[in-house]
Amino acid sequence: MTQRDEQFHSFVLEKRAGLVRTATLLTAGDGHLAEDLVQATLTKLYVAWPAFRRADNPEGYLRRTLVNALTDEKRRWWRRHERPVAELPDRAHAPSPDPDDRTEGLRTALRGLPPRMRAALVFRYFYDLDVADTADALGCSEGTVKSQTARALDRLREVMQLPLTGVIR
Known part of the structure; x- marks a missing residue:
């Protein structure tokens, strides 16, 4: 080696x-x-x-x-062009439900966001990166990070019908 x-x-x-x-x-x-x-x-x-x-x-x-x-x-x-299905045909058993509905709701809401918008939220709020580091990670301007983050939070609030206090820091 x-x-x-x-x-x-x-x-x-x-x-x-x-x-x-x-x-x-x-x-x-x-x-x-x-x-x-x-x-x-x-x-x-x-x-x-x-x-x-x-x-x-x-x-x-x-x-x-x-x-x-x-x-x-x-x-x-x-x-x-992939078509998702509710259940996989070769699955041995159904997955157990997530005990925390808010967590599953957040995952579902995140899936509805475009990938770069989701990435902006993940880096800013789950990893506590500042705007500059997030912009560097995404290869965009700091203003883009701010606008993408604001739009993503607005979409999550709308979908989850929550003020998002306590869900995302």
Whole structure:
């Protein structure tokens, strides 16, 4: 194993769980898509490992790569033509209901947001990033982050019929 491979292996062991958590939030609870995004992100990072190691802000680089993987995934032609079904035919049992209806309601409401709007909310309110760091992660201006966040919160308030105090910090 080369030194690069050892460094990358250590990085994956340290960061993978956090990446999956973030990807799960970005996908509004879609665990399968989250795993795909993490795998795509890690593949891109491995290819660009020297550039990643030289980055001034490795955490920002990582977040940006994850958001880019989500954007790439949402652009795939087959994703737009996929038809979801209520139940999978090969499922052994129905999933147990979430005991916290507000959490499930929030996930459902997040699914209704466009991916970049959802990403702005996740980075701002779930990870407490400031506007500048969120803008860096999304590759947009700070004004765009502010407007996307405000619009997303308005949509969530409308869908959930809540003032959102206590739901999102």
